[in-house]
Amino acid sequence: MAVSSPVQTSAPVLSGLDGPGKLRAVPVGDLPRLAGEVRAFLIEKVCAMGGHLGPNLGMVELTLALHRVFDSPRDALVFDTGHQAYVHKILTGRREGFGTLRQQGGLSGYPSRAESVHDLVENSHASTALSYADGLAKAYALSGQGDRAVVAVIGDGALTGGMAWEALNNIGAASGRPVVVVLNDNGRSYAPTTGALAAHLAALRQDGGMQACRNVFTDLGFTYFGPVDGHNVAEVEAVLRRARALGRPVMVHAITVKGKGYGPAEADEADCLHAVGSVDPATGAPHTPSGLSWTDVFGQTLAEIAAGQQDVVALTAAMLRPTGLHLMAQRFPGRVFDVGIAEQHAVTCAAGLAMGGFHPVVALYATFLNRAVDQVLMDVALHRLPVTFVADRAGITGPDGPSHHGMWDLALLSAVPGLRIAAPRDPARLRSLLKAACQVQDGPTALRIPKTTAGPDIEAVARIGGIDILYRSPHRPLDILLIPIGPLASAALEAAVLLEEQGLGVTVADPGWVLPVNPALPALVARHRLAVTIEDGIRTGGVGSAVAQACRDAHVTTPMLTLGLPRAFIPHGSRTTLLARAGLDGPGIARTVLDALTGHRPGHTAAGPTPTASGRAR
Template identity: 75%
Template sequence: MEAIVDGRESAVGAVPSFLSTVNGPEALSTLPAERLPELAEEIRRFLVDRVQATGGHLGPNLGVVELTLALHRVFHSPRDALVFDVGHQTYVHKLLTGRQERFPTLRQAGGLSGYPSRAESVHDLVENSHASTALSYADGLAKARQLSGEQERAVVAVIGDGALTGGMAWEALNNLGAAQERPVIVVVNDNGRSYAPTAGAFAEHLSVLKSGGGAGACRNLFTDLGFTYFGPVDGHDTVAIEAGLQRARALHRPVVVHVTTVKGKGYGPAEADKADCLHAVGARFPAAGNGQTGAKAPSWTTVFGRELLQLANAREDVVAVTASMLRPTGLHLMAQAFPDRVFDVGIAEQHAVTSAAGLAMGGYHPVVAIYATFLNRAIDQVLMDVALHRLPVTFVLDRAGITGPDGSSHHGMWDLALLTAVPGLRIAAPRDTPRLRELLGEATGIADGPSMLRIPKGTATPPIPAVARMGGIDILHRSPHRPLDVLLVPVGPLAQAVLDAAGLLEEHGVGATVADSRWIHPVHEALPGLAARHRLAVSVEDGIRTGGIGSALAQKLRDSGVSTPVTVLGLPPAFLPHGPRAGLLARAGLDAEGIARTTLDAHIAVSSARTTLDPAMSRRPR
């Protein structure tokens, strides 16, 4: 198949003729079984071409082609419920449910989502792409079917071995296995990996089953929990999978069908990709004339990973924890150098946080690297297991703010509103690479409580020097020879847009100071005094504007008796769609033009109010 993707023409070629006849899952029921391998091959060609043209999850989808064909031949969606855990492996499902023509728009603004989307199709039941949730959805659906007397409508949950490392999946299995009267079919897609090799004792147990140690009716972990177990089944043999699914459906009780697959199946580079670089890919064929040359600047994640390695070299007490995101969070560098000091706990964010608390109790300083969106799942552990005990744990939240093409479930926009409520938690947001290095060192030097750094997805910002430092606050800009009209307070990497906005404000005769407090929460003690010298303060953050840093700044000014009004700029409290980071920030008014426009309007309103209160002010020289 490699020859198919070596040239640009294949990436923009026509939809394969055989696949184009499948306009919905009902078309599969009349397809002779002997034609299935041909259809599977065409689907793989389609995926390699289209996904490398647009970017997206390639390896997971190549591995589930035959499995998805079998699911749609045995079950009748949407009457039968098909719930896919995580959802990044549903491209084949999308192809088979009438969305082939939209694939050129995959993960593009306004286009096809990279995850299931209820707005796209009645065949997409669940669009939350956080792992380990499908079994709980299935449990609730089965209960609803039982209550309404519709138990002939099957409930099927497809979950990977990686997602089964999450605690929520086991909470669901505990309930599903005990309800013999509710027929739920759990399809375990076992490829030995999630983003990385599956961690823990359960992965070892699956290996035993795959080797024949628990095949057929033999006792194993699933049967002990009350399930009938079928497997292991070759996940690339559609006929064999169909037979297993038909048997499972006929039993009308909880069943596990253990399917073994190969991630990246049918595409040599993806099959051999042990580092999971082809788990998700960027667009391989840029538009004509848009090719980039020269050395690429490092990402925020890369800069963090390199700096953490330097810290680990200098300090033996520094350890690291992640939840099945070793390479995506930059921890692989430290893991290669110090494998005994880096702990991948599987897709188990709650356990990761409380395990880090235990490491801190034991005298180490853990650095917990997790995507911002995934730490939402462990807020209670941050609050009660770390902060309550005032433990020195440093959290590094990758993909904070707008992430781009992965959409609503992956935008890291909730962390500030949630975590500013945690007592004793100190939060930093570096504006550039030198500040990332600086603040990581400061955070890991804190011994009396937790700390947090948030970094965005994308290329790291080059140095933005300060023109002065005032009590720990970096002054990035002061308008020369102008009044102190507006104090602009950016959060982290939005500093550059705010600096550009300050220039636009000056063109309208409005003087501005730009102040980066580096440590954004609790609000810096010097900020109220600085704000008091200005007519207006404007905070700019890439989290939701309700309950975030701007809200905390306004409260701090009120508590300090400072009357300077605060305008809070941030993201709306809504689920934002997928699209380019720059475009989504601009839509929220968080680019230079939007910041300047809103600030100018607020400044005019404040000035008008002051003039109304004191008409003589309109005659005073500025």
């Protein structure tokens, strides 16, 4: 292809691209400038809107090469994890949408099937792309479409997950299927990648270009190309064309730099500005400094507990800093273990530590704890081991969307025999409940904390049978009992004031330890005309269901409402807005209660018999 004229060369390249077809027509000589324009666009938009900055800055040239070699969507491109797909979105016609990135109703921060035919997998749970690729390649072969290529782009951090190796084992065994695995090796997930695989990849990087060398990938049946410079579009493009032409499993090992081309990210050794809110593009500093988060409180408290309790150890799955464990790691580095993106292993490893006489604290995002429920059930609870699970980002998380909302944990964990679950309402309760959990020696415990700034402490006005009474209407009948779970106590207190203004007597009770149900709670329910549980997990099988069952078992006939999230995948948006849409803010709770008392029961929030004004169930 002829080199562009000086006039053409001076014009912006990115503005003329509305799809991969035009990208393939860009002269090779213009690709470095295009990469610079994409990088500048990312810095401008992500610094303004928030999102995953560091991972995408490292993916610019690699993604350009992918879309020049492979014909998406006919050729399948699957990104693992999806937070490195921003450049893919830009190149597939969604550049204008970045002004609404991760905003409600706007562009998703992950691949989205609803947005584009170029997005196959809406993934943010790591280590899955290779299994998708194996299945797609099998489907294309079975349907006579063997000329369609399947490409899985996986970061070296995601390759630490066991599921990735299950897939590699299957892909490599079937040498006739054309699967190209692009290993985006930047030496880190959130933080630097650790373990034997990281050492092996480092050795391959050091060998530099020994494509015929024997390594773990060749032993699994892959042709290995690499390491290649992931920031040289022409070099990556040439290797990808060779990989495609082979028509068999190929591993392309590309070396990239997380945060490439943006000084603040490259200088941020902690996480290379992995994920940011709105920040100053000149410095990478937040525009509005946030207050102390729930994660901060947890991290500080656990470090303090560890100082006085020598049997406490901690584990996480590639989330040392995001879960707050870096504070304990700084003080007691030998007692904190980052196992990589391997939640199942983390939980069963914790079981082994507990068998050996320690009290492990396993800190995971609530959405990722889902991946290890079998291990919680069969490896920890079955053996009645003293392991504490801390589910960070529980409930509605906000702009990361459906795969990140931590809304399933209560329903899943409620089925685990012997597991005691706490939901602190404020920082003081987080500290006390975590300390109590670390003292438990006869079985597992769990605490769930949200993704938000930790608010002020909410002191109890009374305590009944281990249940904190947060509010009690003076000189009023016992009409309504509100039972909020964890930080929804604030919304329940707001609702109590609104209901009291309608002439109703209201009690707000916080059980603290929410599962199993405190035996004193049914007796408290029985003293009221209507009881309402309020949780930011799915209504089906959560705390509300357990409280209702406990009341039935105790022959308590007080009508109940179960407020919570619908059994659905909730899109991205702000935590405040999404909770309000689910009726879990103060006005929403009050409105639902008043509707129930007058016989209008909103189906998306309330469950159970509807009380009449006299309190009898219809």
